[in-house]
Amino acid sequence: MKQPLLTTDFLDRAVDLFADDVGIVAEDGTEYTYGEVGDRVNRLSNALRERGVEKGDRVALLSKNSHYFIETLYATTQLGALFVPLNFRLQPEEYDYLVGDSDPDVFITDAEHAGTVTHLQDEGGVDEWICYDADDAEAGQWDDYEAVLEAASPDQPERPDISEDDDATILYTSGTTGDPKGVVHTHRTQHYHAMVHAHHVEFEDDDVLLWTSPMFHINGWGHIYGLTGIGGKHVIVRDFDPQTVFERIVEHDVSFLGGAPTVLNFLLEHNEEHDVETTGANPVRVETAASPPPKRTIRRTEDELGWRIIHAYGATETGPLITTSNSPRRIQDGDKYDIVNKPGFATINTEVRVVDEDGNDVPCDDETKGEVIARGNQILDRYWNKPEATEEAFTDRVEGWFHTGDIATMDANKMLTIVDRKKDVIISGGENISSIEVQDVLYDHPDVRLAAVIGVPHEKWGETPKALVVPHDGADLTEEEIIEFTRDRLAHYKCPTSVEFREDLPQTSTGKIQKFELREDYWNDDEDRRVN
Template sequence: MKRPLLTTDYLDRAVTLYGDDVGVVAEDGTEFTYNELNDRINRLSNALLEWGVEKGDRVALLTPNSHRFIETLYATMQIGALFVPLNFRLQPTEYDYLVDDSAPSVLIAHTGFTEKVDHLKGTDAEAGTSVERWVAYDGDAAGEGWHGYEDVLAEHSPEQPDRPDISEEDDATILYTSGTTGNPKGVVHTHRIQHYHALIHSHHVEFEDDDTLLWTSPMFHINGWGHIYGLTGIGGKHVIVEQFDPETVFERIADHDVSYLGGAPTVLNMLLDYYEDADVPSTGEKPVRVETAASPPPKSTIREVEDELGWRIIHAYGATETGPLVTTSNTRRKIQQGDKYDIINKPGFATLNTEILVVDQHGDPVPTDDETQGEVIVRGNQVLDRYWNKPDETHRAFHDRRDDWFHTGDIATWDENRMLTIVDRKKDVIISGGENISTIEVQDVIYEHPDVQVAAVIGVPHEKWGETPKALVVTQEGADLTEDELIEFTRERLAHYKCPTSVEFRETLPQTSTGKIQKYELREEFWDDEEKNVG
């Protein structure tokens, strides 16, 4: 028998089997059983239907972590619409393209972030936007034109609406990348893709119905790595932390007996630093598993997390386009056979029903000697369907070095166990504290300054963030531009985490005969003594 794989399957299972159990603890401590959560989801779905949202329409959400994120995701998907989570850390003008490209008919926002999109609000003719309904968590505080989220729920029925005929191949969500070349790309995942990834991921991180997940990772990142589906379907408990803070993390772990959380290496280091000076327990009654991704964690961090905090680290790797996760280091057999910390330090080998190759420029696999470098390419049911409104980019991503494989742009080696080690990035993307930063985007802003002649942005090592943007600049003749002035110039135009933390002025920058700046030469200056160059 074949039945469609839908994202709503996970919610339906939780309601059927765990309806009276607490499913979500909101950021303010309010508890919702899965039945109560489902009632709220249905109320929002009925509101969306009343407003004319149909199958295939888009609903955007701008919020830090919140129980309303889970509600909006399922309320949108169960009526066949597409869920579009937006990065809440962007500057106001950065939302112009995202809203124009995805064309949502409804935009829901945390009240603290409504000002970021207020300039898009107004009549369609005035604002030129597709949005017909604007909903804020607190409508009164948001001001004119905003409907209150809780008012909307109170005005609509908790009965489950009639669901349209949804195919597993129907689009479920658009997730925007950081925009490595030009504008961000909208990654389209179908119901099947999201469903399949959640199955794979739930197995490899060992979700059980008595698990309690602490939301330390941003939910807008690839829908929180699929936890919203997997943990919900298993019947576990979600504990929300609106924004990461070490003190709050340890408080929640103790109060709710947290057994699982996610955290980039930067997050792990911040937790270790806090724990060293604070007299707090690191676990409740249950042991803690922590999944880390983004840039590879140093072995010293792995040792400290496992030895001092007593947590078990699961290292993983992937991208927005790949579900996100396509590898895992969670291999007890290999760990028993080799160096534990060396194994965990690698992002691992392919997850279930996932194919990974490391290939040379001709598309042929490189030797499994842990030395020869190649590009990571992937095939699997969790890989994106396409880029939204970008057929050329979609074709290129699947047919660059080898046909019908997704090309990640990441450079790696692999060993005899086919475990990857990410060593560089083909694209100039900086990962700082788990956030992807496009160097091209930052350079474009720097070039807006009238005193700048030539500029290059690269990632350089940073003790806290792993790597951080550095600008190398040649100024116009006679200019007296300072480092602080240029940094402030970028901070007025970009999300602050994207901005250079240092600027170095030079007479010239190395260039090819065609005028292209040779960034690899610049990076070598700063990464020469580092174990890995991931910038």
């Protein structure tokens, strides 16, 4: 017997089995049982249908982490429409392209972000505009979210015939090398990823997840599906703040959270300064992704915070996660931190390879570099309105495999080590230098809070490594000290030849340092190198 794999399955199960259990704790502390979540989702679905939303239409959402983010996702997909969550950190003009490309029928936002898209209300295209706490919006014409729900029926709407191969979401990439690409995931790809991910991060029905990672990023790494389906509890953090994170962990006995390496460093720094309680009644697992964590960060997170790290790897296009370090057996057989530092081996029913320029597998020697390619049920269906980009992504080196653009090695245990993005590899005097390797050494310095290494022009070598460093408060670092620190630990050709100290570095909402912005100051005459 074949059952379609639909994103709606997860909330359906939670409402059926856990209706009386608290499913969501909102930012303001309001608790919603899964039965109440189901009613609110149905109300929003009925309201969207009254506003003309049909199967195949798009509903856009602009919001930080919130309970209505979860509601909008399920309300949209049970109508067979496509959910389009947008990055809340963009400038107003950047939404022009995203809205024009996805062409939503309904746009939902909150009062904080209403002003960034109000200008679009005069341009037509979007028929309906809904705002959470609409009375607080400074401009624009909005229907109030809660009033919309109150006026709608809580009965489940009649669902259209939805296939597992129908589109479920459009998730936009950062657009660092041109216009953002809309990554289309079907019901099947999202469902499959959620099931696999729930296994590898060990979700159980008594898990309590603290939302520190942005929900808009690949639908919160799949937690909105997986944790809901298992009956766990979502605790919302709208704005990341270390003190708030630790307080919520203790108050709600949090057992799981996500955090990019930069997030972990902020939490470590706060704990070091204030010596806070880091766990409640439950042990804490933290999943780190977005960029490779320095070993020092892993060691300190486990030793000082008492949390168990699960390192994972993937991209918006891959579900996101296609590898995991979570293997107690392998940790017993090797150095704990060396293993957790790797993003790991392929998740269940996922194939991951590292291939050279000709598409041949590189040796599993943990040294030979190649591009990571993958295939599995969680890989994107296509890029929205970009057939040429879709074709290139699946045909560049090997036909039928998704090409990630990440450079890695693979060891004898089939575990990956991400070396760099293709665009971030520094080629100096013909030698390939991994910026991640150099950054990892910089993070070993006790006075370094943030670090990025980029290639900058060099008359003799073509380009050379430059370190951009954010010191800890009160630190008195010098360029000579940083360079000497790396030369004691790396081959000299890999070491930075210059160091610049900054107060902060540009980051995405998931904690990735935006190197394309850093390169702009040095490659103005070479657009290809500046943005690629």
